[in-house]
Amino acid sequence: MPAIVFAALIASIYQIKRRGVSEAVLRVYLPALLLIPGIYSLRLSHLPPLNFSSLAIYPIGIALLFGHMREWKLTRTDLWVMVFMAGAFYSNLVATGMNDAIFFMFDMVASALFPYMIGKLLLEQPGMRERFARRFVGLMFIAAVLSLWEFRMGTNIFTTAFASFFPGQQPWLMQVRGGWVRVAASYQSAELCGIVFLGALMFGRWLVFVDKDRPEKRYFRVRRSVIIFLALALGVFMSESRGPWLGGILGLVIAQVGASKNVRRAVTIVGLLLAIGGTAGYFYAQRYTAGSIYDADNLEQESAIYRRQLLENYKPIVEQGGFFGWGAVNFPKVPGQNSVDNEFLLVQITQGQLGFWLYVLLCGEAAFSILRATQRGTNPVDLCFYTCLGGLLGGELLTLTTVYMGGQTYMLFFLAVGWSQSLRETQTATATAPQLAPGRFAFQKVFA
Incomplete structure (x- = not known):
């Protein structure tokens, strides 16, 4: 039954051949990434282990290599990404x-x-831009609604739905705080769940701005985009993790700059x-x-206190570890501190x-x-989108001082970094209407 993961591979290739690589991202990769436990x-x-999201993205990546590389404009960031990956490979090799x-x-290529x-x-x-944001937010809205059951009843609908296909593969343990279950949804832990909801919250904030002058369906006099935004904020809250909470606040503060009428004044106020x-x-x-955990x-x-002591003890x-670190598989552990809940520290340990x-x-x-x-x-x-993207990155990075970057948060970070390298101004005051990507059939020969 684990062979069901190949459904994502087949669906991705089908979408690329029939509708183009953009449709494969929206219709296959995002659902596999956001709704199926990795x-x-x-x-x-x-x-290596083959999961739904990795098998969905490999055909997409190959199609991009064969069909879009002529559009690629080299930047310094491209070099940093490649050397970062090469360094990680060498660290683990040694x-x-x-x-x-x-x-x-294999995992780094996919993630x-x-x-x-x-x-x-x-x-x-x-x-x-708008199609991706709406699909991401829509899927995360579904995740937020389904997570209400986990928050109240303690049963994770996502792991329950897929567990029967993968006998012997145990999901993460449930965590309780303040009498309520800390929601993990399909994201491995409550902290990582909070980060993914944080990213969706930033896209949701932008869509609230985009839709404010459009005729929009209302429920109890509240616009649909606002309801979705509030549901995503609830998702961050249900993670019951202070890192994503603080990251969400920071992200919204940054995002508000672009949503303000007077951007310069907003920059000054936010900076202060x-x-x-x-x-x-x-x-x-x-x-x-200050002090020890016993205090x-x-x-x-x-x-x-545990997180502060990590920095000292490691x-x-x-x-x-020196210049290249200890590798990600078997680095030395401090007794009693096996969990390195700080991505910046973890990168220093594993990749030097x-x-x-x-x-x-x-x-x-x-x-x-x-x-x-x-x-x-x-x-x-x-402008609002740029600052929302900045809020996503700022909020995630703040949160990563309290947790490692794993699961879907890894993909979210590198996707946002890549997006930042291609930002361009649109031609109209609205994001554009849905349409297929140019070169609809440009990738058929790749998989023929």
């Missing part, structure tokens, strides 16, 4: 051998390179708020996490100083590209 996979000898390194690279290519090559094509809030938050965090008054404070391991600084460069390049697009933009719809 832990369920087909495991064959001498092959640490655990060729087999693990190849498996890890980093191909999402980056989708963001850079497809999502700024005419009409694609972030400076004051960041400074106050830093000193509060220092005071809140904590509750589980939340114990968790915060420092010798980071130094010993090379991986860490390349990761910082990727974040910086994305921020710079978004800022540059915002400075030259004149269309209010575009």
Whole structure:
């Protein structure tokens, strides 16, 4: 029964041949990514685990390589992505051998390179920006509604629906906080779930802005886009994770810049708020996490102290790992701190100083590209989108100081980085109407 994962491969190839690669992203890849738990996979000898999203994106990536590379404009970020991946391969090769390194690279191609290519090559094509955002938000709205059952009753509908196809593959454990289940949906953990909902929340905020001057269906006098936005905010809340909560607040603050009538004044106000809030938050965090976990008054404070101690206790391991790190499979663990809940620290451990600084460069390049697009933009719809994309990245990166980047959050990060490299101003004051991508049949020969 695990062979059902090949349905995603077949569906992706079919959509590419019949409707084009953009349709495969919207109709196959996004549903597989957002609604099917990535832990369920087909495991064959001498092959890496094959899950729905990886099998859906490989035909898309191959089609992009054969059909869109003439449109590719080389940037510094392309170099950072390739060296980041090459460094990760080498780190695992030295640490655990060729087999693990190849498996890890297979996963990175599916979760980093191909999402980056989708963001850079497809999502700024005419009409694609809005279509992608609406499909992403629509799927996450479904996830939010289904997650209400998990939040209240403790049963994860996503893992329950697919468990029978993958006997012996156990889902993650349920976590409870304050008498309520911390929703994980199809995203492996509550923290990662919160990050994915955070990303959808930023797209939802943009669509609220896009639809404000359009005739839109209302329910109890509330516009549909607002209802969907509130459902996505509920999704972030149901994760019961402070990282995504704070990241969501930061993201919405950044997004509000582009939604303001006076952008310059909004930039000044937001800059001051972030400076004051960041400074106050830093000193509060220092005071809140002082002492040991035995001094904590509750589980939340114990968790915060644990994360501070990670930075101290793993420092010798980071130094010993040197330029290339220990690899992702079997790096040394500090007793009692097996879970490295900080992506920036985890990259230093597994990929060394090379991986860490390349990761910082990727974040910086994305921020710079978004800022540059915002400075030259004149269309209010575009400006709002740029800042919403900036809010997505800012909110995710803040959250990643409290959790590792895994599952769908990895794809979301690289997709947003790639998207930041292709931002362009639209020709009208509205996002464009749905349409098929140019070159509808451009990829038929690839899979013939």
